[in-house]
Amino acid sequence: MTEKPKIGFRDGRSYPVLYMFALTFVATGVLIGLSRLTAGRVEVNRRVLFERAVLAALGSDHVRKMSAEAHKAFMENVAEPTESTAGAYRLVQADDVVAYALPFEGQGFWDVIRGVMGITPDGSALTGLAFYEQNETPGLGAEIVKPHFTDQFRNLLLDRSGPSLRLKPAGSRSARNDVDAISGATETCTRLERILNASILEWRGNIGNLEGAGAVRPVGESTGAVQ
Amino acid sequence: MNGTGQKRNSAKALAMEGLWDNNPIFRQVLGICSTLAVTNMVLNTLVMCVALVVTLSLSSMSISLLRKGTPRNIRMMVETLIIAFYVIVVDILLKAYWPEMSQNLGPYVGLIITNCIVMGRAEACATSQPPFTALVDGFFNGLGYGAVLLLIAVPRELLGMGTLLGHAMPYFSGPHWDKWIIMVMPPGAFFMLATAVWIFRSIQGDKQKEGAK
Numbered sequence: 001m002t003e004k005p006k007i008g009f010r011d012g013r014s015y016p017v018l019y020m021f022a023l024t025f026v027a028t029g030v031l032i033g034l035s036r037l038t039a040g041r042v043e044v045n046r047r048v049l050f051e052r053a054v055l056a057a058l059g060s061d062h063v064r065k066m067s068a069e070a071h072k073a074f075m076e077n078v079a080e081p082t083e084s085t086a087g088a089y090r091l092v093q094a095d096d097v098v099a100y101a102l103p104f105e106g107q108g109f110w111d112v113i114r115g116v117m118g119i120t121p122d123g124s125a126l127t128g129l130a131f132y133e134q135n136e137t138p139g140l141g142a143e144i145v146k147p148h149f150t151d152q153f154r155n156l157l158l159d160r161s162g163p164s165l166r167l168k169p170a171g172s173r174s175a176r177n178d179v180d181a182i183s184g185a186t187e188t189c190t191r192l193e194r195i196l197n198a199s200i201l202e203w204r205g206n207i208g209n210l211e212g213a214g215a216v217r218p219v220g221e222s223t224g225a226v227q
Numbered sequence: 228m229n230g231t232g233q234k235r236n237s238a239k240a241l242a243m244e245g246l247w248d249n250n251p252i253f254r255q256v257l258g259i260c261s262t263l264a265v266t267n268m269v270l271n272t273l274v275m276c277v278a279l280v281v282t283l284s285l286s287s288m289s290i291s292l293l294r295k296g297t298p299r300n301i302r303m304m305v306e307t308l309i310i311a312f313y314v315i316v317v318d319i320l321l322k323a324y325w326p327e328m329s330q331n332l333g334p335y336v337g338l339i340i341t342n343c344i345v346m347g348r349a350e351a352c353a354t355s356q357p358p359f360t361a362l363v364d365g366f367f368n369g370l371g372y373g374a375v376l377l378l379i380a381v382p383r384e385l386l387g388m389g390t391l392l393g394h395a396m397p398y399f400s401g402p403h404w405d406k407w408i409i410m411v412m413p414p415g416a417f418f419m420l421a422t423a424v425w426i427f428r429s430i431q432g433d434k435q436k437e438g439a440k
Contacts (some may be wrong), residue, residue: 018295
C-alpha cells in the first residue's frame with residue numbers, strides 16, 4: 001500500500017483564502033484608521049472652501065485672507081439659511097439683509113459643479129459667483145473658477161422675462177444679462193448656464209411663495225453694493 | 228567586487244533601465260491614459276508623478292517582501308490589493324493636506340490603481356527580485372514616467388494657456404500669442420506624446436546603430 005504524500009498548510013486549499021483575508025483585513029484596518037485620523041481635517045477643508053465661496057459670492061474682501069480670518073468673517077457677517085430665505089444664507093448689516101448667498105449644484109461636463117451665487121435682496125442682480133467643487137477639464141471648463149470669468153457676475157443684472165442670465169460666445173454679448181463664456185468649454189458653459197438659471201428660478205419661486213404667505217419680511221431695494 | 232559595489236552597479240543599471248533603455252512611456256508604452264489626461268497643467272502633472280513614484284516604489288517593495296508567502300494562483304489579486312492600498316493612502320493624504328490639488332486631480336489619483344506601469348513592474352520585477360531591487364526599480368520607472376510626462380506638460384501648458392505652473396509667461400500670455408487651445412485638449416496630448424515617442428525612439432535607434440557598428 002502506497003503512502004499518501006504529506007500536504008503542508010501552504011499547499012492546502014484554505015491557505016490562499018486565509019492569506020487574502022488576512023491581507024485585506026490588515027490593509028482595510030490601516031485605511032480606516034488613517035481615514036478616521038484625517039476625517040476632521042477633511043471636513044474642515046470642505047467647510048473652509050464653502051465659507052470662502054459664500055464670502056466671495058457676497059463680494060467680501062475677507063475671502064483673500066487666511067482661513068481663520070475668513071471663518072471669523074463668515075461667522076460674524078453671514079447668517080445661516082432659514083425657511084424664510086428658501087435655503088439662502090444672508091449677509092445682514094444693521095438688521096437688514098444686504099444680500100443672499102444661494103448655494104447651487106448641478107451636473108457639469110464631467111462631474112457635479114457646486115457653488116454659491118450672491119443675489120441682491122430684491123433678486124434683480126447678482127453680487128458675485130464662486131465655486132467650491134468642480135471637476136471640469138483643467139485649462140478649459142475648470143477656468144470657470146478663475147477671476148476673469150467669475151468677475152463678470154459681479155453686479156450682473158438678471159432678466160425676469162426670459163432666462164435670468166446667458167453665457168454667450170466671447171465678444172457676442174448683446175444684453176445686460178449676458179456673460180462671456182469660455183472658449184473651448186462649450187459643454188461646461190452650457191450646463192453651468194442651465195444650472196444657474198434653474199437655481200435662480202426655483203429660489204425666486206420659493207421666496208415669492210413665502211412672501212405671499214407672509215413668512216418673510218419685505219426687504220428694501222438693493223443698494224447694489226456689498227462690503 | 229564587494230556586495231555594496233554590486234548593489235550600487237545594480238541600482239545604476241536599474242536607473243538607466245527605468246529612465247531611458249526601458250522607459251515605461253516611450254519603450255513599454257504603459258500608463259498612456261494618465262499621460263493623456265493630466266499633462267495639460269505642469270503642477271497637476273508634477274503631483275501625479277510624485278503620487279505614482281511613491282505608489283510604484285512602495286507597492287513594488289511590499290509585493291517583493293510578501294512574494295515568498297504569496298500563493299501563485301492569487302498573486303495578481305494580492306498585487307492589486309497592495310497597489311490600491313497605497314493609492315488610497317495617497318488620496319486620503321491629498322484630501323486632508325492639499326485639498327485644492329486633490330480637487331484638481333479628481334479621479335486620476337484613484338486611477339493609478341489601473342495604471343499598467345504599476346502592475347507591469349510588479350509582475351516583471353517585484354515578484355522575482357529582493358525588496359531593495361524592487362524598490363529601486365519602481366522608483367526609477369516612476370521617475371522615467373514622470374520625466375516624459377513633464378516634457379509633454381511644459382509645452383502643452385505654455386502653448387495652450389500661456390502659463391507655466393500657473394504663472395503667466397512673457398510673450399505667451401500677451402496679446403501677440405494666439406493661444407493654441409488644442410494643446411490643452413485631449414488631441415494635443417496625442418500629438419505631444421507621439422512627438423515625444425518619435426524623438427526618443429529615434430535617438431535610441433541611432434545609438435543602437437552606432438553600437439552595432
